Amino acid sequence: QxxxxxxxxxxxxxxxxxxxxxxxxxxxxxxxxxxxxxxxxxxxxxxxxxxxxxxxxxxxxxxxxxxxxxxxxxxxxxxxxxxxxxxxxxxxxxxxxxxxxxxxxxxxxxxxxxxxxxxxxxxxxxxQGLTALTMLRESYEVKKGDTILIHAAAGGTGLVLVQLAKALGATVIATASSAEKLELARQHGADYLVNYSGGEDEWVKEVLGHTKDGEGVEAVYDGVGKATFEGDLKVTKRKGSLISFGNASGAVDPFRINRLGDKNLKLLRPRLFxxxxxxxxxxxxxxxxxxxxxxxxxxxxxxxxxxxxxxxxxxxxxxxxxxxxxxxxxx
Ligand code: NDP
The missing domain is CATH 3.90.180.10 (Medium-chain alcohol dehydrogenases, catalytic domain)
Structure with a gap:
């Protein structure tokens, strides 16, 4: 008692x-x-x-x-x-x-x-720690030399994702909505910084510009949801993984799975539990x-x-x- x-x-x-x-x-x-x-x-x-x-x-x-x-x-x-x-x-x-x-x-x-x-x-x-870790281990197993994209990288889950991805040897492209937030992501190890508040066309172009031959990233870790999902499909490399794990901007709209065939993408919607x-x-x-x-x-x-x-x-x-x-x- x-x-x-x-x-x-x-x-x-x-x-x-x-x-x-x-x-x-x-x-x-x-x-x-x-x-x-x-x-x-x-x-x-x-x-x-x-x-x-x-x-x-x-x-x-x-x-x-x-x-x-x-x-x-x-x-x-x-x-x-x-x-x-x-x-x-x-x-x-x-x-x-x-x-x-x-x-x-x-x-x-x-x-x-x-x-x-x-x-x-x-x-x-x-x-946030277990969410970041399990996704980096199981949703897509990050390997040394991979380039991955982490959205809302200065948020709670984002800053853990950035640090653990660096510990696992990945190159990290981080997005956030302000220069101050991006600076914080940089201090935690992010390699490339992209402010995504300029709109999809702009951030997609910038992210691709940070990848080898502009082909895209091995994996996207996205807790933003609705606002970034369409752009994610564009920046994920052929055979890459799109991990959509949250809805900070709203839930992702219904999606035709045929679209994954354009690049043989893997789409995951994991929950920690x-x-x-x-x-x-x-x-x-x-x-x-x-x-x-x-x-x-x-x-x-x-x-x-x-x-x-x-x-x-x-x-x-x-x-x-x-x-x-x-x-x-x-x-
Ligand atoms: P954060 O500390 O990351 O806060 C959310 C961030 O999302 C904001 O700081 C903001 O960063 C960004 N964002 C983008 N668009 C919006 C919007 N329209 N409104 C509000 N925020 C927005 O929160 P958490 O770390 O707690 O969670 C991050 C995400 O991870 C959430 O979607 C959450 O549901 C998900 N999550 C999922 C789990 C799972 O098991 N699937 C477990 C834990 C978390 P900026 O200003 O840079 O855009």
């Missing part, structure tokens, strides 16, 4: 979908530890673009719904059958409903925080991810830590394209 005497806790919830006006801070019961779960007292929650999709209804969720997808904190208690975790230990985890003070996390979605990693950095890195579905997969990729941090090949970039009460501002900033790196809530 939680040590505090209080039986309720704060949680950011929605009871209808919409703009930031639908965000509510409610009191909900503190849960009891469930079998196979770890009850965590949260310190921080990561803010991810996916949280805005649940808020707007782009991704449907049962209402009322507690937002948030990951966090870090301290083990408060463990459920039946859990032996690897003890009260007081620091942990990072992913799981629905992390914009709250206490939550139950299944054992296959939690890890001890590595020595030397701060709790706020733990909450900042798990989802399809790559880290089992305990083995989660442990494997989490350990690999933490290894890059320990080896100084991956830096965690926190844009800002917001108090939980400022959740409206956090969502506004993320959707308003004014952030770089990761947004974190102090719970």
């Amino acid at each position: 939680p040590k505090s005497n209080m039986s309720t806790q704060k949680a950011v919830q929605i009871s209808r979908t919409g703009g930031t006006e639908v965000l509510e801070i409610n009191q909900i019961p503190i849960p009891k530890p469930q079998p196979g779960h770890i009850l965590v007292k949260a310190a921080y929650a990561g803010v991810n673009f996916i949280d805005t999709y649940f808020r707007t209804g782009l991704y449907p969720a049962p209402l009322p719904f507690t937002l948030g997808s990951e966090g870090s904190g301290t083990v408060e208690a463990v459920g039946e059958g859990v032996t690897k975790y003890k009260p007081g230990e620091h942990v990072v985890y992913y799981g629905s409903g992390s914009y709250t003070e206490y939550l139950n996390v299944p054992e296959k979605a939690i890890s001890h925080i590595p020595e030397g990693l701060k709790l706020e950095d733990g909450a900042a890195i798990l989802i 399809g790559y880290v579905a089992t305990q083995e997969e989660f442990d494997h990729y989490t350990q690999e991810l933490f290894g890059y941090i320990e080896n100084n090949q991956l830096k965690v970039n926190i844009h800002k830590i917001y108090p939980l009460e400022d959740i409206v501002q956090a969502h506004k900033d993320l959707e308003g394209r004014v952030t770089t790196g990761k947004l974190v809530l102090k719970v």
Whole structure:
């Protein structure tokens, strides 16, 4: 049982979908530890673009719904059958409903925080780090010497993609909407910088100009979605891979698969949870991810830590394209 005497806790919830006006801070019961779960007292929650999709209804969720997808904190208690975790230990985890003070996390979605990693950095890195890593390993396996394109490269996922792609030996073309954002991508290892706010014709030409004989890139990593998808088809090399993994500008329009035949392209639409579905997969990729941090090949970039009460501002900033790196809530 939680040590505090209080039986309720704060949680950011929605009871209808919409703009930031639908965000509510409610009191909900503190849960009891469930079998196979770890009850965590949260310190921080990561803010991810996916949280805005649940808020707007782009991704449907049962209402009322507690937002948030990951966090870090301290083990408060463990459920039946859990032996690897003890009260007081620091942990990072992913799981629905992390914009709250206490939550139950299944054992296959939690890890001890590595020595030397701060709790706020733990909450900042798990989802975006695992997303970037699994896509670079499995959606298209990046090899030394490949040239790849990373869109929204100064964003949370983008900056991790850039750093890990460099660690794996790729040449990285990075896009973003401003010179400041591109400079940040450069500082994290990007080789070529393209401002895509000038429109598709322009960025497509620039990207192709950075590839061998103008033939295009081996792979495109695109979390922007609707606004960049058509251009992606143009800059992906024959037999290349187009990995469309998000909808920051809106969902990609329906697409005739025959069009892939023009260049025998591979089109993927991966979700992280399809790559880290089992305990083995989660442990494997989490350990690999933490290894890059320990080896100084991956830096965690926190844009800002917001108090939980400022959740409206956090969502506004993320959707308003004014952030770089990761947004974190102090719970
Ligand atoms: P980011 O920090 O990358 O923020 C989104 C960025 O997208 C903005 O900073 C902005 O950069 C760019 N962008 C382009 N067009 C728009 C637009 N119209 N409105 C808002 N932003 C726009 O967010 P995350 O790292 O949290 O997520 C990035 C993407 O990765 C999202 O699409 C998310 O859904 C996806 N994702 C997918 C996962 C999966 O499992 N498939 C898991 C994790 C994330 P700029 O100003 O430079 O254009």
